[in-house]
Amino acid sequence: MEIIQLDIAGMTCASCVGHVEKGIKNVDGIDLATVNLATEKATVSYDPDKVDLETILGAVTDTGYSASVYTGEDDESEVKRKQVETKLRNQMIISSLLSLPLVVAMFISGFEVKFLSFLHIPLLQLILATPVQFYIGARFYVSAYKTVKSGSPGMDVLIALGTSAAYFFSVFNGFIAESVGIENTGLYFEASAIIITLVLLGKYLEMRAKGKTAEAIKKLMGLQPKSASVERDGEVIVVPISDVIPGDIVHVKPGERVPVDGKVISGNTSIDESMITGESMPVEKTVGDSLVGGTMNSYGSVRFEAVHVGKDSVLARIISVVEEAQGSKAPIQKLADKVAGVFVPVVLVIALGAFLVWWLVIGSISGGVIAAVAVLVIACPCALGLATPTAIMVGTGIGAGRGILIRNGEVLQLAGKLTTVVLDKTGTVTKGKPELQEIIPLNMMAEDELLQIAASLENNSEHPLALAIVDAAQERRLPISETDEFTAIPGKGIRGKIKGQEYLLGTEPFMVSNNIDIQSILEKKAALELKGATVMILSVVSDSDVENMPAALISVADGIKDNSVEGVELLKKLGLDIYMITGDNSRTAHAIAAKAGIDNVLAEVLPEGKAEEVRKLQEMGKVVAMVGDGVNDAPALALADVGIAMGEGSDIAMESADITLMRGDLREISASILISRKTMGKIKQNLFWAFFYNVIGIPFAALGFLNPIIAGAAMAFSSVSVVSNSLSLKRFKVNKYRSVNKSSTVKIETGRSRAHYSPMRPKEKDMTATIINVEGMTCNHCKMSVEKAALNLDFVNEATVDLEQKELRVSFKGSDGEIEAVRNAVREAGYTPV
Secondary structure, eight states, X not given: OEEEXXXXXXXXXXHHHHHHHHHHHXXXXXXXXXXXXXXXXXXXXXXXXXXXXXXXXXXXXXXXXXXXXXXXXXXXXXXXXXXXXXXXXXXXXXXXXXXXXXXXXXXXXTSOOGGGGGGGOHHHHHHHHXXXXXXXXXXXXXXXXXXXXXXXXXXXXXXXXXXXXXXXXXXXXXXXXXXXXXXXXXXXXXXXXXXXXXXXXXHHHHHHHHHHHTHHHHHHHHTSOSEEEEEETTEEEEEEGGGOOTTOEEEEOTTOBOOSEEEEEEOOEEEEOHHHHOOOSOEEEOTTOEEOTTOEEEESOEEEEEEEOGGGSHHHHHHHHHHHXXXXXXXXXXXXXXXXHHHHHHHHHHHHHHHHIIIIIIOOHHHHHHHHHHHHHHOOSHHHHHHHHHHXXXXXXXXXXXXXXXXXXXXXXHHTTOOEEEEEIIIIIBOSOOEEEEEEEOSSOOHHHHXXXXXXXXXXXXXXXXXXXXXXXXXXXXXXXXXXXXXXXXXXXXXXXETTEEEEEEOHHHHHHTTOOOGGGHHHHHHHHTTTOEEEEEEEEOSSGGGOEEEEEEEEEOOBOTTHHHHHHHHHHTTOEEEEEOSSOHHHHHHHHHHHTOOXXXXXXXXXXXHHHHHHHHHTTOOEEEEEOSSTXXXXXXXXXXXXXXXXXXXXXXXXXXXXXXXXXXXXXXXHHHHHHHHHHHHHHHHHHHHXXXXXXXXXXXXXXXXXXXXXXXXXXXHHHHHHHHXXXXXXOOOOOOOOOSOOOEEEEETTEEEEEOSBOOOOSSEEEEEEEEESOOSHHHHHHHHXXXXXXXXXXXXXXXXXXXXXEEEEETTOOOHHHHHHXXXXXXXXXX
């Protein structure tokens, strides 16, 4: 199967979405089709052997809409959106100017205002209303014709019918009724004109609001530099980013963005990765370290080798995940989709029924027309179609800004229902980099000799514990010997021969199964495990089982991450049950869990058993999230209701997990759950008001309680209110925690000279502090620029920026500080003091 994205033009409501989806799905060879009204895109999975792209595009055209392949060119899409927005605004202004005299005529109809009496002339009203109805409103007729022709009427049919009824009824009353002996019951030109004007106003405001919901993806796309400085034929030249290939040597200067992913081959620098990972503190980079395209080089020039370019880069994959999420649907939207599928036909029936009742039962044909027009105009499936996708776009955008990548709407909905979180120990609760703690000899062999044997055995393994032992031996400059007949038993241990002597290294059960008597060392082993260490037993194997004996206890510990305790505490505050799962024995596991504040421990679980433990929890009725590194926990991540990978941008993590945390911060798990809960709250609010509005509004209109103009205004602003409610998510502040970096010295390099400064100058006794709100700061580069601008003033002693609060805190020397001078310095740096 192949997946493509299409740009869909002409959709106006939830009914349109349903018709486009149905049209695509009816084509043979289509596996999946999802249409998003907010992004105006369709995601299609298809079998290229059964159907080609032209057929899919043709299926969309047959439903009355137009489609083109999404190119991913953000600038091009933005230009088109602004062109449509400008055209819509101009039409709305023209429509407003032509409709204004008609509104004035309606308001003065009950009063004698002689100098404005000409406004009641039928011919004048016809002249004013006609261009609004048939020129400005032509879009509704064209769309209505296409959708009716394809058998899938949408909202434009309702608008076209409603305004046409008001317009032609006015023509009849103003020019025909009296000549055929029928009473003139009034003109309603203002109703048709104002309804079209209000609908255009609503569409204009909706389009602007929808543009704001996509700000997150625009920011991500804006991180990609357009060019790169690359070594070619012995010189450095600037080439388009599309011309960079893996293996190219790329140069990055201070203040420039890293163009592609790569590995540093010379130079040292500090990289601001906040827009990718959400981490506000810059990360030091030196030879051998990896760079991520789109991040900002704070100081220092580096040369690096390009590794991942184009669609293979971390930034491109992040954008792909976010686009997929923003184009997806949450299960909660299914009800709205079902309603939208029958919405227009039902409304048409209600409008016809209202007209017939008013005409045949009550005896008022004018009342029937007004009621029918009001029903047609107030009915709005737009709000239903925008309720879910706009909130998902904003919610996933908030997550992306923090380095939290949420796969789709279904995951977003499920994350808010979680009751249990299972944390893999290694790399999630702990740092994932074990270190050798102790070697306790159990025979006459020296400690270094025992370490050399253990390292020689473990040199054949990639397990983190093995790497810790090998690293320790290399630090002591011990030689690594060749190992013969090496065998690894996953989760238990290893065996091999060194210079003809056989050794075992592994767990207590592994030793017992190989007839090693370990009873005498269990007490020492338990004491080490109570410290939170993983203890391995090194044994010597002889031809006689009687002579088999343990040679050493090797203690390796993996310290918990600095943020693990706070991360677990935040999850508990959300009412979640926390489990830690590990292959370690029970004593070690409980010791580590106690340090992190975790009460429930699943110990001695082999990698293949993790999925089974998740299944057991699910059978107990729990909604489970599994958190791991996305590599050896892949089965458990897949089985869990929500799989969360602390992958820090790894390929496997981003492809296997439902949620990927771009940095290994346990606190971000609670942040992702909070984002989910808040987003789902907004979706429920949107759906409630969308249903409530139609359930209340349509009956009121049918009973004649609503003037068509009021009905039109209500319809126009219903969708705007839904989008605005979704946008209010942006004001939601997730957990406010911050890392304290004791080293506050920052290096800035500009041109050939490098300046060193510290945001915290030596304090003097007499100081006053002032806080200035500063707009426009988005990253650590902005932070340093504002701090430096303030510190360049002689009377400023201290200047620190809080990026979260958008605040600059300034302390002056003595009481002669000039706050306005600080404001001017901030302005000159390119930011706005408030």
